[in-house]
Amino acid sequence: MTSDGLNIAELRAETPGCQHRNHLNNAGGALLSTPTLAAMTHQLQLEALIGTYEAIAALAR
Numbered sequence: 001m002t003s004d005g006l007n008i009a010e011l012r013a014e015t016p017g018c019q020h021r022n023h024l025n026n027a028g029g030a031l032l033s034t035p036t037l038a039a040m041t042h043q044l045q046l047e048a049l050i051g052t053y054e055a056i057a058a059l060a061r
């Protein structure tokens with residue numbers, strides 16, 4: 001664990017791309033964690049079903 005409370009081993013375990021390589025890029029080029037990928041996939045599926053504006057409105061509820 002780091003001084004800011006992050007558990008590096010846990011974060012690496014949640015990021016499938018870290019299992020096979022050290023990825024030193026960050027920001028827009030960072031590897032996605034499993035929870036992030038799941039949230040993005042869910043939102044895209046919702047948009048495909050009901051439309052973008054409706055999916056955004058659904059988030060506000």
